[in-house]
Amino acid sequence: MGERSVRNAEVRGSTPLISTKIFFRKLSKTMKRISEVNRKTKETEISIKLNLSGKGEHEISTGIPFFDHMLTLFTVHGFFDLFINAVGDIEVDFHHTIEDVGLVLGDTLDKALGDRNGIKRYGHAVTPMDDALTSVTIDLSKRPFFVYNVPHATVAAGNSFTCLAKEFFRAFAIRGGMNLHINVFYGENEHHILESIFKAAGRALDQACFFDERIAGVQSTKGTF
Ligand SMILES: [Mn+2]
Secondary structure: OOHHHHHHHHHHOOOOOOOHHHHHHHHHHHOOOEEEEEEEOOOEEEEEEEEOOOOOOEEEEOOOHHHHHHHHHHHHHHOOEEEEEEEEOOOOOOHHHHHHHHHHHHHHHHHHHOOOOOEOOEEEEEEEEOOEEEEEEEEOOOOOEEEEEOOOOOEOOOOOOHHHHHHHHHHHHHHHOOEEEEEEEEOOEHHHHHHHHHHHHHHHHHHHHOEOOOOOOOOOOOOOO
16 A cells, blocks of 8 residues: 555545554665765775665775675675775774774664664674684664674784774774674684674674564663663
């Protein structure tokens, strides 16, 4: 039943087959949740577009190939569509660019989520990658908190990235208004550990952003986040 027939039914004074409130709740489940944020500082210039109801399509360029690889895993396993163009002072080191992508992605997420009505709010995923096993738990409560329990890898990735990933996720959690717990149970290869983290993060966030038709308003006994 379309919006017009709902309206027509109301105009005619008859009882519509579907209430306007329910109709708009149904509409909100199918509409695209898209946002765009651009940010320029003396250290980085970043442009991000995000569609939370996507298909895993991506175009990611940060100037840091390993980071692009991780963000691609996050996008594909979270079924987001993500466009990132980041130009940063990577001649200094990767820190500014990685942290700032986290900040802007957090802002983009917050914007795409809007009032956060009707979403499950919580998401949890446990994801293996060869020798590594990671759990990521998310609460999109607008109460930012960040826990990062990641063991020191004995086999490092090309450039050690575990500390930089921490900066990315901390910035993402704070600006995205989420409680984010990353717990790596075990793993020895840093590349595998990080893959399991980014995949689990995508899967957990997909779950937390998912609409549940039983939820009216926000999923909180307070009635607000
Ligand atoms: Mn890989």
